[in-house]
Amino acid sequence: MKIAGFKAAAVAAGLRKKDRLDLGLIAADGPAMAAGVFTRSRVQAAPVLWSRKRLGSGQARAILVNSGQANACTGAEGLSVASKSAAAVAEALGCPADEILLASTGVIGEPLNLDALTRAVPGLAAGLSEDGLDQVSRAMMTTDTRPKTAEAEGSIGGHTFRVGGMAKGSGMIAPNMATMLSFVLTDAAVDPAALKTLLAETAEATFNAVTVDGDTSTNDTVFLLASGRAGFPPLIPGSPDLDAFAKALREVMADLARQIASDGEGATKLVTVRVAGAKSDEQAKAAAMTVANSPLVKTAFFGQDPNWGRIMMALGRSPAEFDQFKVNIDFDDVAVVRQGQQVGREEDWARVMQQPAFTVAVDLRAGPGRAEVLTCDFSHDYVKINADYRS
């Protein structure tokens, strides 16, 4: 993946384990237009607090990401570590520290090894190259089994532009700000105000519609940086050309969201939960999320057990208002429940669930609200991975 106007590099700084890429830097050739969305948790990591403030200007020069420690719940010391790591990058790049964005993932509460980090920064800066983005997508991984990148392109006023993104995340992925970390870069020119609105809307429809375990991180962050190198003047809010950019952005973020769900910790199934006929879109999303997060539903997915009663159970405890005797449920195109009761043959429902990916479509028949959520199953490996994550 290459995006005009950006260089990147990654190193093994020894933040947590030896000889593992754990520190990445993405730098724009000059100040880039920038926007971000962050975790909605009340417990927010130092890099989130730092970066949120910096984005007030709508500009950024670089992103420093580490996968050793989360630098969350680390108090005043953590904030100082954040500020010092930004200063180290700023010095190496020759720009103000206020233009450096930070993202961290890893264990909560452990101090981040500032010495190791600052020692690694000059080498990182010296190693920046147009080919470095894929390395960064590896350096940000924790329990991810594979790096996640996605690309799209489009054309505005005769100029081709590219959007490229990377993401990490597999556990602790949930309703509010579903990705752990994602960085999306483009050579399009987009006014920061337009960038901000577009990013928030697209995150809601993509990353915020993915759930692995209902847990939300203290560190969730999405950054969107635009270098403007594609050659057209900045798109401003209301510009008709914004749609072409929005389409490419959505394509990249939806692709990354799908990769996160299918790489859910221990996941063996990728399941789309679609709810229609709710009283409102909000109720539809709440119902879909309740189904998608239910441990009993998710273990049934893992067991390939077409136990649709658990889906009814989850709908029943969701905030959605409906009449239980009107509900319809399909697994892909196989009718399973009509008016709250089972129809058809169990072997047909079971066949759908044996696939690696399928859709559970619920129609509450109570209104026009609809929503779609991506989830995965709950396997033995989820427990194994998370019972002993730190060792």
Add this chain to the structure above:
Amino acid sequence: MKIAGFKAAAVAAGLRKKDRLDLGLIAADGPAMAAGVFTRSRVQAAPVLWSRKRLGSGQARAILVNSGQANACTGAEGLSVASKSAAAVAEALGCPADEILLASTGVIGEPLNLDALTRAVPGLAAGLSEDGLDQVSRAMMTTDTRPKTAEAEGSIGGHTFRVGGMAKGSGMIAPNMATMLSFVLTDAAVDPAALKTLLAETAEATFNAVTVDGDTSTNDTVFLLASGRAGFPPLIPGSPDLDAFAKALREVMADLARQIASDGEGATKLVTVRVAGAKSDEQAKAAAMTVANSPLVKTAFFGQDPNWGRIMMALGRSPAEFDQFKVNIDFDDVAVVRQGQQVGREEDWARVMQQPAFTVAVDLRAGPGRAEVLTCDFSHDYVKINADYRS
């Protein structure tokens, strides 16, 4: 367990598996004062819909419980099956069908085998005995590893009274109406209005403060029946003697709730989550429930991993309002977090988590609200049990 005024019996009716107790009957010698609380799910089983209506009178004669099928999501046919099973019991006991309460647990959506059930009823009625209650506590089990009963006694006006309860439930136990099924009997005389209020209050503080997996059943039911045989006149709302009865009732229901949490599917740890210093009791309970239901927290309990960051993470995504830099957390009497940061030594926290039961005490330092919730860990066996519950 024996409670004056009640007889009971259980049989293997062959509703689901052969030679397994699956049908139980508890009958009062005459009409008993009765109250009930039920699941708050929007999807409610036929026996719940049936029993809720019957309790309008404040009187009941008997409880029929089966552990074959839930008789939930079974439509008009399910309601007819419920009504016919009540009629069969009424005929055998010689009382109106309106005095028969029903409770079912098992697979959702499968039809209940009415023929097998009605064939078994005469034998059940003939076998009623004062010693039969323990048999019923076995007949109502599904994935429970052991029957759950509790007893207490007290004295009012020189008369000794007894309260005895039984419960089943280990998975699908959650915020709203935490028990699957529980029947509490007493020989005290209590006016139905007083019985109803007292049962609702006590359920909130006991069964509704237990969570295994955040899932709520379509069938959750608690019945409280009072035979009045203890010899004192019925306690009415406002009666000062009501406190003595309330105390015994609370003792029995709290004991049963604790047994449910420690028998959580695959559970190896019983954990009390106590939240103090919230803005309100509601916020405290919401925060405690978010911690108690978090898959990442629960797998850490299983792994005996003192990863307190996951508790902060769960608090952060809960609805409780607080300042992350003020939070204190203790594991039993060991300080783990002060002002949002870790204190003390990891080996001390870890030692607490190696016990089969311990307390996580959170102080949000934001107000007077407090709540306590019981939960268990999330183990390999939870996934194993639930991936293939039906086979």
